[in-house]
Amino acid sequence: MKVTLISHTPEPELACALAAKTCHAAKMPKGPMTREGMKRMLDIVIGSGHTSVLEHASFTFAVEGVSRSLTHQLVRHRMASFSQQSQRHVRLKDFEYVVPPTVEKSPKTAKAFRETMSLISDAYGQLAEMGVPLEDARYVLPNAATSNIVVTMNARSLHNFFELRSCLRAQWEIRKLANLMLREVQKKAPLLFEWAGPICKARGICMEGVTDCKFYKLYVKKKPS
Amino acid sequence: MKVTLISHTPEPELACALAAKTCHAAKMPKGPMTREGMKRMLDIVIGSGHTSVLEHASFTFAVEGVSRSLTHQLVRHRMASFSQQSQRHVRLKDFEYVVPPTVEKSPKTAKAFRETMSLISDAYGQLAEMGVPLEDARYVLPNAATSNIVVTMNARSLHNFFELRSCLRAQWEIRKLANLMLREVQKKAPLLFEWAGPICKARGICMEGVTDCKFYKLYVKKKPS
Amino acid sequence: MKVTLISHTPEPELACALAAKTCHAAKMPKGPMTREGMKRMLDIVIGSGHTSVLEHASFTFAVEGVSRSLTHQLVRHRMASFSQQSQRHVRLKDFEYVVPPTVEKSPKTAKAFRETMSLISDAYGQLAEMGVPLEDARYVLPNAATSNIVVTMNARSLHNFFELRSCLRAQWEIRKLANLMLREVQKKAPLLFEWAGPICKARGICMEGVTDCKFYKLYVKKKPS
């Protein structure tokens, strides 16, 4: 899995802080703002859940080498834009695939998994050679087959994504993606994403009621009230 | 593939027609309306593209036995609600699968396809027995593996879905789904869906510029101006 | 203000409960379900925040006699469908208007308010008579001028609407609307909306940090953990 932040709103913190000021100002506010001024404004809107102003900053990621299991989950997020490599049109000879850690950790399961991938690859190639269109030959391809996808989300949607997907109850592969995305945006916009993460970190609650989780213990205690 | 319309807004045509009247009436309009009155109103809004009023009627389908290729495409429609059978939680022993017609038509490709499905099924079972969690064992499952999904769309979103997916350039499986869904809603709300279908039928244009297509020839000539 | 539930998904609780079951069942579940079975299922999904299944039930309201201040706030909810009476096309002679309670409570402010409404009404009529198109004459009309609007939201979006708008910090008019809508949907779908209301009731938290509010005191203590 490789995650690259390929584009984003310039000065994303400023864009959101100015939008927040607009709501309460007699004149349209202009930049620049000091870091302290932006932090004060953003802490208020994020802390109080008035996060619509976070929609003015967008982030675009190139995501490579993730499974189709992951992308099927990922594209369920509707406040987002996706452009995904098409299995209808791209011939995937010797396709690449993701091996789950629980499979990799035992030589026996790893071997069974890789042999299955190899058999599927052969079958896919044979079907294509026998004249089956790619869009139908791909019906044999496994969930593990990798895909590339460009993902754009605004900062509000990212907060929601992190709340759900960086939680320990999320599936391991999409959690890995969420963590890599979070690291990237925190570099570029620390004020926007300081408290982004699983909902226990972001909001001090666990919807699943799993209060003996290590994240819950870590975050619910640390969060300033 | 089995498509069942399991629920919908009662009197969907009336709901949309009353909403349309609201925009231009001094008093909140009340039902009932005559079929002619509804038809006049709905023909105007649909013909002139003022289709936001169609959002007041929703339709819910149970879709069974479709491939994960199809569902991955389907859930890209964001003006829709989905509840899909989870491969993370449901053990799919002897999983069922979709055989594409281009594979089925030759005994040789059909045999190769079925044998591959059988090998994958064995591998999935073995991985599960060797202690791999279901959510990871499923990485070997093919796109062809079937899924069940509940789909709700409003009439406006359905129009868009049909424009894109009942087009001859759509992939065969999702086109089949679109056609079955269209048949169901036309039974229940003929006035809402009389001109629903590929965009050449619905709008008299082909975005792809494929004017020698049989649908284009059929529909662009027939549509009243 | 008059709020009428004019249409909704039939058996809305069943629609959502069946959708929830679909995610974890090997076969597509069919109705009917017992009330106990539905309650068990819905309590789990609502309690744990897996509320996407609530999108399968929609509710349509006719809302009459609300101010344009209210509708301007209302249409900011984007997970909703609206058909609003047009001031561009509907002549509002002797337009009706909303008098805020804080204005009504003093004879002095009430009188000033009504006289202003009367002057505006005269100006609107004069401009129209002098040939100004309705869509421009309406520029003198006040926020208080009433409007009719048809509103459709699904149960998930309604939960969000109630969390924000039935809160004591919401503006009085939209809170009144939210409370009337909540009363209507609780009659038809008590299992879906038992814990709907301000976020302190629904989620046991106050985003605004106003813990000395009477709702917070009432609900955060009462909510079962």
Place this chain on the structure above:
Amino acid sequence: MKVTLISHTPEPELACALAAKTCHAAKMPKGPMTREGMKRMLDIVIGSGHTSVLEHASFTFAVEGVSRSLTHQLVRHRMASFSQQSQRHVRLKDFEYVVPPTVEKSPKTAKAFRETMSLISDAYGQLAEMGVPLEDARYVLPNAATSNIVVTMNARSLHNFFELRSCLRAQWEIRKLANLMLREVQKKAPLLFEWAGPICKARGICMEGVTDCKFYKLYVKKKPS
């Protein structure tokens, strides 16, 4: 009315063109691309209606001095993000207002209009002084009262906005806004917005069937097939 493009995705054409290439490439495409390469790619996706890739470029506008009539229409666009000056919290003494051209063109209507504005301003001030909260005193404020609003839309949503709002049948004020916004984005991303405009220009059709309109005559003839 003042419209300023305050932020946008850097290299918006490249972001969209790379996303389009991702769908059909075996490897994740990297920039830079030549202008010709981008143009070829974008002409295909825009011409064929595969405009989801345009969602990866966003544009943020500061819009000042527009009427509340306009903003009420504007915020109906749901594929957009808004942060609007609040009349609940901002005291608008001597509020500014928009005078429609049809009112301005006759001294008689202009005078009647301005006198009404003045009376409303007095009433608003008096109510506030008599202790009515701002959020209720504003009920007397007219549609003409100006507002500031920050608007973010992606390029796909902007295309839709221009199709509807730069049409001659759109209301004059929002058409003026659309034209100013279009001019700004065409400067920054000419390849993305070359054919943006009323639907007759963008798609060669008029949904309203107004084929004797000067735009229809101008654009439907000029558009390359």
